[in-house]
Amino acid sequence: MMDIRALHYFRTVAEFGSYSRGAEFLRISQPAVSRQIRKLEEDLGRPLFRRTGHGVALTEAGEMLRERAQTLFRGLEQARAEIRSGRRGLSGTIALAIPSGAGQWLLPPLVARFRALHPEVSLRVFGGFSGTLHEWLVRGRADIACVHDPLPQRGFRILPLAEEEVCLVGRPGSAALRRGHVRPADLARLPLILSSRANASRRLLDAWLEGTAPPETRIEVDDHAMLRALLRSGTGFAMLTRGGFAAEAARQELAGVPFRPRVTWTLSLVTAEEPARPDIVEPLIATMRAVTEELAAGGWPVRALAHDQTNGA
Incomplete structure (x- = not known):
């Protein structure tokens, strides 16, 4: 039977991507963490991590174990809360x-x-x-x-x-926004800031630009705060919902125009x-x-x- 403590150590190392940072967070020695995870690997007969230039990454078996461990620990947390509350x-x-x-x-x-x-x-x-x-x-x-x-x-x-309307968003006064609307074909000539992962904006953009030249510049950012900082600096443009930039528009930090024809998510x-x-x-x-x-x-x-x-x- 798997040791709950070993699973906890495994989950922490997976979250930090590093044995040393995981051990520091757990406030125990790195060798102790390594021993527990090694026992898990011996029990499963598969490696759970692979070394990278900056730490460790999960193997396919590690990904599977993390998914199951997440479910297990959340179930334990819920059971604890129910018991402490004295009622179901x-x-x-x-x-x-x-x-x-x-x-x-x-x-x-x-x-x-x-x-x-x-x-x-x-x-x-x-x-x-x-x-x-x-x-x-x-x-x-x-x-x-x-x-x-x-x-x-x-x-x-x-x-x-x-249902939310999608706009092209950038710094107020940008030439690309002066017409008051934008067409999908216009995006091929604009520096775009996108998420690196597959999401609605990436799927929509790929469909629009299929068979055409790629955009002038494609910056990939996976953080909303950094995305907005780049937009405010005038580095590029992004596709956001109207409600997604309403606060910045009210402060005149960002501006957006709708697509023509209208686009919604x-x-x-x-x-x-x-x-x-x-x-x-x-x-x-x-x-x-x-x-x-x-x-x-x-x-x-x-x-x-x-x-x-x-x-x-």
Whole structure:
């Protein structure tokens, strides 16, 4: 039987990508960490890490074990919360992965309302680009992922939440924005800042530019704060939802123009068809829908969608 302590050490090294940094975080010696992980590898008969120039990376077997370990530890955390609360019911922890643009609108009222309704449930929130968020869901790090235009996947269900308009965003006064709109063909001549991972903007751009010359410059950035810093500096342009840059537009730090013809992304909730804790997942989904409808009527530039659902193919 696998040692829970060894799995904890393994998960920490995987997160930091380094035995030394993992050991420092755990406040134990590196040889002790190495011994525990070596025992895991001997038990499984497969290496879990491979050396890189900057530390270690997971092997295919390591990736599989991390996914299972995430599920195990989250189940243990939820059991602990239920036992400490002295009752079963809506208690435990639920993890939500959400893009920063949507999160700026949704999270404050969502957290306030959900905590008021279910005070024994702890929310864990992850932010990032849609491709990364969906990957976290598949790996078991998140219970619900809020992503743009997700692709159907067996074992997961897609619940449309809202429709958002897409704009080309850059520094105010940029020549590319002066016409008041932009066409997809114009992007081939612009320096673009994109996520390195597959997400809605990358799929859309690849479809538009198929068979044409690549963009003038393509900068890949996987951090929303750095992306916005580059946009403010005039380094390039990005495709963002109208709500995703509304705060910077109000401060005149960024500006955006719509596409012609109009382009929209569907913001959807994705969760497993059989989630580990449906008693928590379903109430959170219901709360997110209610909050989205209220925000759409009160300032968030989206169109709330009906409560239909699509299952993975």
